[in-house]
Amino acid sequence: MATVTLEDICKNYGNVSAVRDVNISVADGEFMVLLGPSGCGKSTTLRMIAGLETISSGTLRIDGERMNAVPAKNRDIAMVFQSYALYPHMTVRDNMGFGLRRRQKDKAVVARRVNEVAASIGLTEYLDRKPHALSGGQRQRVALGRAIVRDPKVFLFDEPLSNLDAALRVSTRAELTRLHRELSATMIYVTHDQVEAMTMGDRVCIMSHGEVAQIGKPMDVYLNPASTFVASFLGNPQMNLIPATVSEGVVDSGSGKLARSGLMSGSKVILGLRPEDLAITGDANDAVLSGRVISLEALGAETLVHIDAGSGKPVILRGGRETPARLDDVLHLTCKPHMARFFDAETGLAITPGDTQ
Ligand SMILES: Nc1ncnc2c1ncn2[C@@H]1O[C@H](COP(=O)(O)OP(=O)(O)O)[C@@H](O)[C@H]1O
Ligand SMILES: [Mg+2]
Incomplete structure (x- = not known):
C-alpha cells in the first residue's frame, strides 16, 4: 500500500x-489511468516511476519518500507490459514465482503464494505449461500473476491489454477492476484507449505532448473537459466542437442559436456539444444547429447521424435505433442547454460563462 507523488517531473x-x-x-x-495519444509521454512517465528511466528534474515520492536515486529493484514496484516478457524456458509456475524467489528463500512459501494467486486468476490448470503452449490472453494473465505474487507496493501497467482481441480485452478489463478492488493496491495504468480509462480508472490523467492536460474522475472529465483537446480525446464519437460567435446573450453557431448569458459579447468561442445531448426538433427557431444529413451509421443499439451544419467537420447526433433521420433530410437540432460547453477559440481552454468578464 502506497501513495505515489510526481512533483514537477521532467524528462x-x-x-x-x-x-x-x-x-x-x-x-x-487508487487506480490512476494515464491516458493520451501515442507519443504523449505516458510510458516515459511510468518508466520514471518504475526506475527504468532516470528523472531529468523534479521529485518522485513513494509514501512520501524521495525515490529519484533509488534503484528499480528497491522501489517495491511490479510492472506489467504490453509484451508479456515471460521466460520461455520456464513453466508458468516458475515464471510466476520468479520475482518472489529472489527475495523469499523459503520454497514452500513461494509455492503456496503461487498456487493461491494462480487460483484467484484462473491459472491453476496451466501451472506446468510453458509460455509457448498458452494463448496471448493466458500469457498476459501469467505476467499479471507474476506481479501479484510479489505483493508490491505499487502496480504499474503499460498498455497490458493492447495485444488481446476485443472480447478478451473486455473480460480482462473487468477482471483487472475486480483485482484492484480485492488487492486494494495502488495501480497506475497507461493506455491510449479511452474506454479502458473511463471504465477502470478511479481517476484519469490525460496527457498531451508531454504535459498533463487534465486530471479527474472519468465522468467529471467527460462532462467538463478542460480543453478542446480533452473534449475530443474522451468520448466516441468525440464531442462536437463548433466555432461560434457571441452577441448579447446569444451564441450563434452559424446555423442556429443558443441563449447564454455571461459570455463576452463579440468573442469567438468553440461550442462543445456531446452527440447524445443533441435532439431533433421540428421548429427551426429552437435550433442550435441545422443542416443536411450526409450519412447514417446504424450500430445496432444506436444510430450515428452525421449532419453538415456548415461548421467544418460534420456534426454527429447520437440517435436511437429507430431514428426518424434519413439521408439528405434537413434537420434542426436542439441541445440540453445545461450540457453546452464553451471553449476559448484561440487557446482551446474551457470557459465557464460568467467567469470571463
Ligand atoms: N529513448 C528515447 N530517446 C529519445 N526520445 C524518446 C525515447 N523514448 C521516448 N522518446 C520520445 O518521448 C516521447 C514520449 O514517448 P512515450 O513516453 O513512449 O510516449 P507514449 O507512451 O505516450 O506513446 C516521444 O516523442 C518519443 O519519441
Ligand atoms: Mg507507450
Whole structure:
C-alpha cells in the first residue's frame, strides 16, 4: 500500500523534451489511468516511476519518500507490459514465482503464494505449461500473476491489454477492476484507449505532448473537459466542437442559436456539444444547429447521424435505433442547454460563462 507523488517531473532526451512539469498525486489504493495519444509521454512517465528511466528534474515520492536515486529493484514496484516478457524456458509456475524467489528463500512459501494467486486468476490448470503452449490472453494473465505474487507496493501497467482481441480485452478489463478492488493496491495504468480509462480508472490523467492536460474522475472529465483537446480525446464519437460567435446573450453557431448569458459579447468561442445531448426538433427557431444529413451509421443499439451544419467537420447526433433521420433530410437540432460547453477559440481552454468578464 502506497501513495505515489510526481512533483514537477521532467524528462529530456538530449534536447528533446518528452515529459514536462508533470504533477500527479496518486492516493493509497487508487487506480490512476494515464491516458493520451501515442507519443504523449505516458510510458516515459511510468518508466520514471518504475526506475527504468532516470528523472531529468523534479521529485518522485513513494509514501512520501524521495525515490529519484533509488534503484528499480528497491522501489517495491511490479510492472506489467504490453509484451508479456515471460521466460520461455520456464513453466508458468516458475515464471510466476520468479520475482518472489529472489527475495523469499523459503520454497514452500513461494509455492503456496503461487498456487493461491494462480487460483484467484484462473491459472491453476496451466501451472506446468510453458509460455509457448498458452494463448496471448493466458500469457498476459501469467505476467499479471507474476506481479501479484510479489505483493508490491505499487502496480504499474503499460498498455497490458493492447495485444488481446476485443472480447478478451473486455473480460480482462473487468477482471483487472475486480483485482484492484480485492488487492486494494495502488495501480497506475497507461493506455491510449479511452474506454479502458473511463471504465477502470478511479481517476484519469490525460496527457498531451508531454504535459498533463487534465486530471479527474472519468465522468467529471467527460462532462467538463478542460480543453478542446480533452473534449475530443474522451468520448466516441468525440464531442462536437463548433466555432461560434457571441452577441448579447446569444451564441450563434452559424446555423442556429443558443441563449447564454455571461459570455463576452463579440468573442469567438468553440461550442462543445456531446452527440447524445443533441435532439431533433421540428421548429427551426429552437435550433442550435441545422443542416443536411450526409450519412447514417446504424450500430445496432444506436444510430450515428452525421449532419453538415456548415461548421467544418460534420456534426454527429447520437440517435436511437429507430431514428426518424434519413439521408439528405434537413434537420434542426436542439441541445440540453445545461450540457453546452464553451471553449476559448484561440487557446482551446474551457470557459465557464460568467467567469470571463
Ligand atoms: N529513448 C528515447 N530517446 C529519445 N526520445 C524518446 C525515447 N523514448 C521516448 N522518446 C520520445 O518521448 C516521447 C514520449 O514517448 P512515450 O513516453 O513512449 O510516449 P507514449 O507512451 O505516450 O506513446 C516521444 O516523442 C518519443 O519519441
Ligand atoms: Mg507507450
